[in-house]
Amino acid sequence: xxxxxxxxxxxxxxxxxxxxxxxxxxxxxxxxxxxxxxxxxxxxxxxxxxxxxxxxxxxxxxxxxxxxxxxxxxxxxxxxxxxxxxxxxxxx
Numbered sequence: 001x002x003x004x005x006x007x008x009x010x011x012x013x014x015x016x017x018x019x020x021x022x023x024x025x026x027x028x029x030x031x032x033x034x035x036x037x038x039x040x041x042x043x044x045x046x047x048x049x050x051x052x053x054x055x056x057x058x059x060x061x062x063x064x065x066x067x068x069x070x071x072x073x074x075x076x077x078x079x080x081x082x083x084x085x086x087x088x089x090x091x092x
Contacts, residue, residue, distance in 0.1 A: 001042070001046045001048075001049055003045060005042060007061055008041050008042050008045065009038045010083060011032075011038075011041060012034050012035075012037040012038035012041055013034050013038075015037060016030060016033050016034050016037055022068045047088075047090055047092075048090075048092050050082050051081060051085060051088065051090065051092075052081065055077055055080045055081045055084060058080055059060070059073065059076060059077060059080060
C-alpha cells in the first residue's frame with residue numbers, strides 16, 4: 001500500500017468530518033464510523049498489493065515453463081496482473 005495506515009486513518013477521519021459538516025451523513029457514534037471508513041479505505045488501497053501477491057504465486061508455479069519458453073518475468077507479470085485486474089473488475 002502506498003500510504004501508511006496512520007495516514008489512511010487521518011484521511012478517514014477528515015472524510016467523515018467533512019461529510020458530517022456538509023450534512024451528507026449523520027452519526028451518533030463518529031468513532032465507530034471513522035473505524036469503518038478507515039477499514040474500507042485500507043481494504044481498497046491494499047487491493048493492488050493483494051493482486052501483485054497473487055501474480056507472484058501464479059508466476060512461481062509456472063516459472064519452469066516460462067524459462068523453457070524464454071518468456072521474460074516482467075512481461076508475464078504485466079500480462080497476468082492485467083488479467084487479474086480485469087477478472088476482479090478493479091480500478092488501479
